[in-house]
Amino acid sequence: MEKKNIIMIEEGDLEVLAEQIAQRLLANKKEGNKERWITADEAMRLLGIKSTTTLQKYRDEGLIRFSQPSKRIIQYDRFSIDEFLEKNAKEPF
Numbered sequence: 001m002e003k004k005n006i007i008m009i010e011e012g013d014l015e016v017l018a019e020q021i022a023q024r025l026l027a028n029k030k031e032g033n034k035e036r037w038i039t040a041d042e043a044m045r046l047l048g049i050k051s052t053t054t055l056q057k058y059r060d061e062g063l064i065r066f067s068q069p070s071k072r073i074i075q076y077d078r079f080s081i082d083e084f085l086e087k088n089a090k091e092p093f
Contacts, residue, residue, distance in 0.1 A: 037077065037078070040074060043076035047084075
């Protein structure tokens with residue numbers, strides 16, 4: 001038979017722990033619900049650009065990933081945009 005350990009915790013601490021767990025689960029759920037493939041408008045908003053020409057330049061230079069399921073539909077990979085922004089982030093002095 002396995003030895004079982006009993007952990008005791010005060011009621012107030014239990015409530016705090018339960019709240020922290022609930023917040024983490026909610027945060028993970030929100031992140032998990034992010035759509036991977038996004039529209040050009042969403043991509044431009046994330047990149048902080050207003051020009052479709054700049055977006056096309058990033059695409060043509062292979063700076064961000066995209067998918068073109070049909071001639072008129074182009075979608076952008078949110079994760080590659082996040083990577084692009086991280087790669088170009090500057091550390092403070």
